[in-house]
Amino acid sequence: xxxxxxxxxxxxxxxxxxxxxxxxxxxxxxxxxxxxxxxxxxxxxxxxxxxxxxxxxxxxxxxxxxxxxxxxxxxxxxxxxxxxxxxxxxxxxxxxxxxxxxxxxxxxxxxxxxxxxxxxxxxxxxxxxxxxxxxxxxxxxxxxxxxxxxxxxxxxxxxxxxxxxxxxxxxxxxxxxxxxxxxxxxxxxxxxxxxxxxxxxxxxxxxxxxxxxxxxxxxxxxxxxxxxxxxxxxxxxxxxxxxxxxxxxxxxxxxxxxxxxxxxxxxxxxxxxxxxx
Amino acid sequence: xxxxxxxxxxxxxxxxxxxxxxxxxxxxxxxxxxxxxxxxxxxxxxxxxxxxxxxxxxxxxxxxxxxxxxxxxxxxxxxxxxxxxxxxxxxxxxxxxxxxxxxxxxxxxxxxxxxxxxxxxxxxxxxxxxxxxxxxxxxxxxxxxxxxxxxxxxxxxxxxxxxxxxxxxxxxxxxxxxxxxxxxxxxxxxxxxxxxxxxxxxxxxxxxxxxxxxxxxxxxxxxxxxxxxxxxxxxxxxxxxxxxxxxxxxxxxxxxxxxxxxxxxxxxxxxxxxxxxxxxxxxxxxxxxxxxxxx
Numbered sequence: 001x002x003x004x005x006x007x008x009x010x011x012x013x014x015x016x017x018x019x020x021x022x023x024x025x026x027x028x029x030x031x032x033x034x035x036x037x038x039x040x041x042x043x044x045x046x047x048x049x050x051x052x053x054x055x056x057x058x059x060x061x062x063x064x065x066x067x068x069x070x071x072x073x074x075x076x077x078x079x080x081x082x083x084x085x086x087x088x089x090x091x092x093x094x095x096x097x098x099x100x101x102x103x104x105x106x107x108x109x110x111x112x113x114x115x116x117x118x119x120x121x122x123x124x125x126x127x128x129x130x131x132x133x134x135x136x137x138x139x140x141x142x143x144x145x146x147x148x149x150x151x152x153x154x155x156x157x158x159x160x161x162x163x164x165x166x167x168x169x170x171x172x173x174x175x176x177x178x179x180x181x182x183x184x185x186x187x188x189x190x191x192x193x194x195x196x197x198x199x200x201x202x203x204x205x206x207x208x209x210x211x212x213x214x215x216x217x218x219x220x221x222x223x224x225x226x227x228x229x230x231x232x233x234x235x236x237x238x239x240x241x242x243x244x245x246x247x248x249x250x251x252x253x254x255x256x257x258x259x260x261x262x263x264x265x266x267x268x269x270x271x272x273x274x275x276x277x
Numbered sequence: 278x279x280x281x282x283x284x285x286x287x288x289x290x291x292x293x294x295x296x297x298x299x300x301x302x303x304x305x306x307x308x309x310x311x312x313x314x315x316x317x318x319x320x321x322x323x324x325x326x327x328x329x330x331x332x333x334x335x336x337x338x339x340x341x342x343x344x345x346x347x348x349x350x351x352x353x354x355x356x357x358x359x360x361x362x363x364x365x366x367x368x369x370x371x372x373x374x375x376x377x378x379x380x381x382x383x384x385x386x387x388x389x390x391x392x393x394x395x396x397x398x399x400x401x402x403x404x405x406x407x408x409x410x411x412x413x414x415x416x417x418x419x420x421x422x423x424x425x426x427x428x429x430x431x432x433x434x435x436x437x438x439x440x441x442x443x444x445x446x447x448x449x450x451x452x453x454x455x456x457x458x459x460x461x462x463x464x465x466x467x468x469x470x471x472x473x474x475x476x477x478x479x480x481x482x483x484x485x486x487x488x489x490x491x492x493x494x495x496x497x498x499x500x501x502x503x504x505x506x507x508x509x510x511x512x513x514x515x516x517x518x519x520x521x522x523x524x525x526x527x528x529x530x531x532x533x534x535x536x537x538x539x540x541x542x543x544x545x546x547x548x549x550x551x552x553x554x555x556x557x558x559x560x561x562x563x564x565x566x567x568x569x570x571x572x
Contacts (some may be wrong), residue, residue: 006367009364013440013443014384020396031405082290085287089282089289090279090282091282091287091290092283097290097294104297106554107301107547108502108546110542111304111544113304114536115303115540135299139297170285174289195387198389199389201390202505205508220391221395224395241395242399245388248392252388256387257380268449271446271488
């Protein structure tokens with residue numbers, strides 16, 4: 001009985017995607033047809049190629065990839081360094097700084113993005129990708145630092161000590177001994193952050209002005225216009241926007257499916273620790 | 278040896294320490310200072326408390342946008358948090374296809390916010406959107422104008438948020454919390470005659486109350502900051518119906534370039550969030566049960 005309920009709910013969650021798929025394959029006239037049809041008469045696969053000619057979608061995909069990958073590399077590398085410090089070394093002020101780090105998780109972006117924007121404007125970095133890529137290299141943020149630190153804490157100190165006796169320095173210990181053991185945690189960090197940066201809308205919104213520099217998120221929004229204005233290109237474009245939506249979502253779904261186990265574990269660990277359980 | 282350890286420690290933490298100054302500490306102080314000035318990106322003018330006074334007395338969108346954000350929190354947080362809890366509970370009930378179901382519940386939360394907004398703008402289209410078509414077919418009444426009607430716009434955004442958020446990280450965290458409840462407690466309750474509802478209210482809820490507390494705080498902070506869905510789906514309309522506080526700050530900063538005023542608004546916002554969080558922490562003694570606590 002409960003299984004039936006669960007399946008019905010799952011169907012509810014999946015149905016909108018189904019609608020996206022069928023709409024993306026319809027002709028413009030079919031979308032506004034009355035009575036409406038569920039499936040297209042003939043699948044218009046060319047909608048997908050039309051999308052690429054109507055807007056610089058390929059360019060946007062490329063932009064999103066560059067920005068996302070740079071971010072993910074930056075976040076992972078710097079978070080590894082920083083959480084290594086928090087978990088393996090004692091230094092004055094360490095615990096206070098860590099508390100501050102956790103505290104900033106509650107800080108609304110609003111109090112920091114205005115001065116940050118002004119800083120980047122003065123640096124003439126607005127309408128470039130630098131504001132979207134540079135901050136990632138400074139530790140990656142409290143969530144990632146916390147996650148990796150928890151993981152490091154679970155690795156026995158004996159490994160470090162054995163390597164120290166062999167004359168290794170802290171860098172070698174980190175890269176050659178600890179990091180290879182961190183694959184699950186690193187996978188989690190990579191996947192979670194890839195999805196977060198890929199889907200980010202606000203950052204590109206405030207920093208990017210030229211259309212060919214847009215990311216997929218921003219580009220799709222620009223393309224779709226606001227409610228009631230789906231004909232911003234002089235003719236209905238809903239089917240193209242749906243195609244864009246599908247393309248934008250696919251990498252995240254694929255990544256999630258591939259890394260589901262680590263992903264769930266990572267979120268759960270951070271969440272439960274944060275909940276004090 | 279201690280000195281070297283400390284040195285290495287600071288060295289490795291340097292990226293974050295620098296980042297803390299550049300992207301957090303610095304901006305927080307800068308926006309506080311900025312809030313006492315009028316700044317249009319070119320010339321600053323000292324105003325004292327002028328921005329704050331303007332916000333409280335002369336800005337006709339200030340109180341209403343704050344109220345709308347509260348309204349959104351009221352509608353979306355209880356439904357969202359307890360909805361996620363129920364989904365997690367359902368998944369915890371040893372039903373078949375657990376992994377697949379969990380994935381299906383989760384996938385909407387992977388969708389970019391823009392895609393969600395565009396998709397639901399379409400689903401909720403008053404004439405040709407599937408939702409109203411279904412309503413017309415099942416109940417023989419024309420459905421509401423959803424995103425186009427001032428009374429229905431915010432509920433529409435709430436529904437959108439629920440679809441994308443019920444099965445998300447929140448649900449995963451609840452699920453893990455549920456799985457951590459010792460089964461002996463359930464067995465003991467069953468021996469005492471408790472049914473499914475009784476077990477849920479007297480064993481499950483108290484034991485996961487820390488998780489509920491945590492998710493509640495995050496949900497409130499998140500709901501107060503909602504921006505992208507409103508911006509993309511309604512642009513703050515119709516007639517400012519979805520003009521949340523975050524949109525108000527955004528417009529003052531990036532449409533009017535009133536950086537000083539926007540900073541003041543941001544700080545007021547921070548105070549509101551801190552206040553809500555503080556209240557929650559004060560109240561937790563009443564209803565949150567920490568199993569490991571020693572009284």
